[in-house]
Amino acid sequence: MCGRFVAATEPFRLARYFDAEEWPVEQEKAWVPNYNTAPTQQVLAIRESAGQRRIEYLRWGLVPAWAEDLRIGSRMINARAETVTEKRSFSKPFKTQRCLVPVDGFYEWQVSQETGRKQPHYLFRGDGEPLALAGLWEVWNGGTEGPIETCTILTCAPNQTLAPIHDRMPVVLGRSAWGRWLDNGEHDTGYLQTLLVPAANDLILHHPIDTAVNSASNNHAWLREPVNPDALTTGDNALF
DNA sequence: CCAGACGTTGTT
DNA sequence: GTCTGG
DNA sequence: CCAGACGTTGTT
DNA sequence: GTCTGG
Numbered sequence: 001m002c003g004r005f006v007a008a009t010e011p012f013r014l015a016r017y018f019d020a021e022e023w024p025v026e027q028e029k030a031w032v033p034n035y036n037t038a039p040t041q042q043v044l045a046i047r048e049s050a051g052q053r054r055i056e057y058l059r060w061g062l063v064p065a066w067a068e069d070l071r072i073g074s075r076m077i078n079a080r081a082e083t084v085t086e087k088r089s090f091s092k093p094f095k096t097q098r099c100l101v102p103v104d105g106f107y108e109w110q111v112s113q114e115t116g117r118k119q120p121h122y123l124f125r126g127d128g129e130p131l132a133l134a135g136l137w138e139v140w141n142g143g144t145e146g147p148i149e150t151c152t153i154l155t156c157a158p159n160q161t162l163a164p165i166h167d168r169m170p171v172v173l174g175r176s177a178w179g180r181w182l183d184n185g186e187h188d189t190g191y192l193q194t195l196l197v198p199a200a201n202d203l204i205l206h207h208p209i210d211t212a213v214n215s216a217s218n219n220h221a222w223l224r225e226p227v228n229p230d231a232l233t234t235g236d237n238a239l240f
Numbered sequence: 241c242c243a244g245a246c247g248t249t250g251t252t
Numbered sequence: 253g254t255c256t257g258g
Numbered sequence: 259c260c261a262g263a264c265g266t267t268g269t270t
Numbered sequence: 271g272t273c274t275g276g
Contacts, residue, residue, distance in 0.1 A: 001249065003259025038258045038259070064246070066271055074256065075247055077259080088246050088272055109259070111250085118260085155248085168249080214260050216258040 001078050002133065002153050002170035004213065005106035006122075006224055007044060008033035009130050011055055014102050017130060018046050018178070020053035035223050037103075038216035039077040040070075045135060045151055046100040048182035058099070062152035063140040064089045070140070073150055079136060081156040081171055081196035085189050090152070093136035095189055098181055100173065101133040101153055105224060107213055108206075110165040120213045121165055122224040123206040131204075132178065134171040134196065159198035165206065172199040 011031055015022045023031075037043055042057040061073025079090045105124030112119065125131055134154040139147050154171040162169045173181055177195050180186045207226035212218045 001259075003249085005259095036258095040256095040258055062247090064271080066246075071256065072247080074258090075249090078248055080248070088274095090247085092271085107259075120259095152247090216260070 001108075001155050001166065001168040002106050003039065003077060004216070005037050006033075006035050006104040006124075007037050007102070008035060008104045008221070009102065011044065014044065014046070014055055014130065018053055018055070018100065018102065018132070020046055020055050023055065033221070034219060035221055036107075036213060036216060036219045039074055043101060043151065045137065046102065046132075046182065047137065049184065053182065056149075058137055058149045058151040060152075061150060062089065062093070062136065062138050063148065063150045064138060065140060065142075067140060067142060069142065070148065076150075076152055078155045078168075078170075079152045081134075081154050081193070084136075084154065084196075085193065089138075090136060093138050093152075094192070095187055096184055097137045098184075098192075099135045099137050099151060100178065100182065101135040101151065102130045103133055104130055106131070106133075106170060107209070108162070108166045108169075118211075118214075120209050120211060121206045122209045122226075123162070123165075123204050124224070125203060126205045131170075132173045132175075134173050134181065154196055156196055156198050159204075160201045161204055161206070162198075169198060171196045172203065 011023050039061045043060045045058045062076040063070050063073040084090045084094045105122050109118040109120050135151045137151040139149050141147050155168045156171050158169045210227050213223045
């Protein structure tokens with residue numbers, strides 16, 4: 001699945017990469033990289049309206065319009081690609097409210113069959129480019145402070161690279177798919193669902209990382225650096 | 241008809 | 253065990 | 259995703 | 271809001 005990720009690429013670079021409108025300088029200055037993005041946090045997403053792509057903050061964890069409060073968002077951080085058309089909370093967003101969530105990489109926890117321990121891994125593109133994750137967004141008007149826009153990330157079966165680590169992975173969309181995915185006028189859910197397949201096996205690399213990533217309050221660039229998993233089991237981390 | 245759920249993951 | 257918060 | 263809380267009353 | 275279950 002996808003429950004934690006890195007968002008460290010500056011918005012102006014994302015704007016170029018996704019052919020989206022640039023941010024005002026003042027807003028760009030306030031941006032900070034996030035090496036441990038967790039559910040309920042604000043994440044940058046790309047949406048399109050009237051043919052114009054924009055980069056905007058959405059709260060991660062989709063909150064349906066009928067929700068009494070925001071809490072349900074913590075459990076709606078992912079939407080299964082296989083069933084997205086059938087689920088009440090996701091079917092309308094899938095038809096008309098799609099977005100991309102750009103990430104530098106994401107984290108997955110590999111559970112050891114023998115010990116039950118969880119080893120976190122960092123997964124990222126070998127060429128250093130961002131990954132465009134397929135997302136859906138929704139608006140919640142239940143609060144007193146005006147509408148809150150939220151999002152979720154689609155998941156699919158793992159490719160051969162991820163299978164040893166986890167049984168789900170986020171849906172990654174290639175450049176050629178962005179156009180129809182972001183076009184709100186595209187209502188061919190049959191076609192759209194054909195885009196929701198595991199990424200090519202050679203697209204994503206991975207390595208084990210420090211368990212410091214476990215706590216969402218830790219946010220350092222070094223969280224995504226490789227460690228020796230054998231050293232970790234003895235409590236002797238050679239890198240730190 | 242009304243009432244109650246609406247989601248994913250992982251674990252068992 | 254289960255829910256909430258980050 | 260993982261970490262951390264999970265409850266009330268009354269007193270300070 | 272919309273679907274499922276009773």
